[in-house]
Amino acid sequence: MEINPISFFEAKLSDADFARLSKFIYNQYGIKMPEAKHIMLQSRLQKRLRALQMPSFSEYVDYVFSPAGSTEIVHMMDVVSTNKTDFFRENQHFEYLLDTVLPELHDICRQNFVKVWSAGCSSGEEPYTLAMVMSEYASKVRGFDFSILGSDLSTIVLDKAVTAIYPEERVDVIPYDLKKKYLLRSKDRTKPTVRIVPELRRKTSFMRLNFMDEAYNNVPNNFDIVFCRNVLIYFDRPTQEAVINKLCRHLRSGGYFFLGHSESAAGINVPLKQLKPTVFKRL
Ligand SMILES: C[S@@+](CC[C@H](N)C(=O)[O-])C[C@H]1O[C@@H](n2cnc3c(N)ncnc32)[C@H](O)[C@@H]1O
Numbered sequence: 001m002e003i004n005p006i007s008f009f010e011a012k013l014s015d016a017d018f019a020r021l022s023k024f025i026y027n028q029y030g031i032k033m034p035e036a037k038h039i040m041l042q043s044r045l046q047k048r049l050r051a052l053q054m055p056s057f058s059e060y061v062d063y064v065f066s067p068a069g070s071t072e073i074v075h076m077m078d079v080v081s082t083n084k085t086d087f088f089r090e091n092q093h094f095e096y097l098l099d100t101v102l103p104e105l106h107d108i109c110r111q112n113f114v115k116v117w118s119a120g121c122s123s124g125e126e127p128y129t130l131a132m133v134m135s136e137y138a139s140k141v142r143g144f145d146f147s148i149l150g151s152d153l154s155t156i157v158l159d160k161a162v163t164a165i166y167p168e169e170r171v172d173v174i175p176y177d178l179k180k181k182y183l184l185r186s187k188d189r190t191k192p193t194v195r196i197v198p199e200l201r202r203k204t205s206f207m208r209l210n211f212m213d214e215a216y217n218n219v220p221n222n223f224d225i226v227f228c229r230n231v232l233i234y235f236d237r238p239t240q241e242a243v244i245n246k247l248c249r250h251l252r253s254g255g256y257f258f259l260g261h262s263e264s265a266a267g268i269n270v271p272l273k274q275l276k277p278t279v280f281k282r283l
Contacts, residue, residue: 011049013042017061024065025080028073029153030212030239044079048072078156082234085122087129087174090229090261094133096279097225101256102137105224106144109254114146117223119247120231121150121206124161124196125170130227131200132174132182151209151219161206164196211235211243222252229260229278241268248272248282255282 013021018041022033033041045060052072054060063069064076088094105111114134118127127150134146152158171183171194183194209216211231226247232240244257248271251257257272257280259265265272265280272280 011042011046011055011057013038013045013057017057018042020061020065025077028212029077029081029210030235030243031080032234032236041080045076048075048079051075074155078154081154081157083122083154083157084230085125087125087171089126089129093227093229093258093279094129096276097130098133098137101225102134102144106137106141111224112143112145114144114224115220115222116146116148116225116227117219117247117250118148118150119209119226119228120211121152121157121161122154123157123166124150124164124204124206125166126150126227126229127161127204127206128164128182128196128200131196131204132178135182135200135203136178146203148204149220149223150204150206152206153208153210155208158206158208164201165193166195168192168194211246212239216246216250219250221250223250223255224252225256225258226251227258229258230263231260232263233260237268240265241270244268244270244272251282253282256280257282 018035018038021041022037025031025033042057045057049055049057049060052060052063054063064072102114105114116130116134118130121127127148130148134148138144138146150161152161168185171179174183179194182197182200184197186193186195207218209219228244228247232243235243244265248257259278259280261278263278265274271283273283274280
C-alpha cells in the first residue's frame with residue numbers, strides 16, 4: 001500500500017497518547033513534559049512516524065510500549081531531548097577553570113593529572129572546549145595531563161561527539177590561535193567542516209548514561225571536576241536533587257562542580273559548598 005506523506009504531516013497526538021508518553025518520559029528520563037509541550041512533542045515525533053512509516057500516533061505509542069518497542073525508545077529519546085550546545089558556551093566557566101581551578105589543583109594540591117566529567121555533553125562541544133582549555137594549561141605547566149569523559153542519553157549526539165566533526169560555522173566562536181592548534185580543516189571545501197585534532201580526541205571518551213539510572217555503575221569514581229550544565233533545567237526539584245547527589249558520588253571531596261547559568265542548587269540537599277553562583281566545591 002502506498003502511504004500518502006501528507007497523512008504523516010497531519011498526524012495528531014491525542015491527549016491520551018500525550019499523557020502516556022509524557023508520564024513515561026518523566027518517570028524514565030526525568031524530563032518534565034507538561035501539557036505546554038504537547039505540540040512540541042507531536043512535532044518532534046513526526047520524523048519517527050515517517051521513519052517507521054506509521055500513519056498515526058496511536059499506532060506509534062502502542063508500538064513504543066510493546067515488547068518490540070525497546071529500540072524505538074532510544075530513537076524517541078534522541079528526538080525528545082534538547083541538545084542545544086556550543087563551543088565555549090558560558091565562557092566564564094572556562095576562564096575560571098584556567099585561572100583558578102587548574103592552578104589550585106596543580107600548585108596547591110600538587111595534582112599532575114586531572115579527571116573531568118562533562119555530564120550531559122550533547123554533541124561534544126563542551127568536552128572538547130574543556131580539552132582545549134586544559135591542553136593550553138598543560139602546554140605551560142610541565143608534567144600536567146588530563147582526561148575527559150563525556151556522557152549523554154542521546155545516541156545521535158554521542159555519535160557526533162565521537163566523530164568530532166563540526167560544520168565550520170559552529171567553530172567561529174573559538175579563538176583563532178586555538179582553532180589553529182586544535183582543529184583540522186576538511187579538504188573538501190564544498191562542505192567546509194573541521195575535526196578536533198587526534199591529540200585531544202585521544203584524551204576524551206564518551207558513554208551513554210541516563211541520569212535516572214539507580215546508580216552510575218560504569219562511571220569511574222573520584223573525578224576532580226564535574227560539569228553538568230543546562231541539563232537539570234529539564235528536571236523538577238526532587239529529580240535535580242537526586243541527580244546531583246548521584247553525580248557527587250563520583251566527584252572527590254574538594255572537587256569542583258559546575259552548573260549552567262540558569263540553574264541553581266539553592267534549597268536542595270546536596271553535599272556542595274557554593275563558591276560562585278554556579279560553581280561549587282564537593283564537601
Ligand atoms: C541542552 S544540552 C546541554 C549540553 C551541554 N552541557 C551544554 O551546556 O552546552 C542537555 C543534554 O542533556 C541530555 N539529557 C537530558 N536528559 C538526560 C538524562 N535523563 N540523562 C542523561 N542525559 C540527559 C540531553 O540529551 C542533552 O544532550
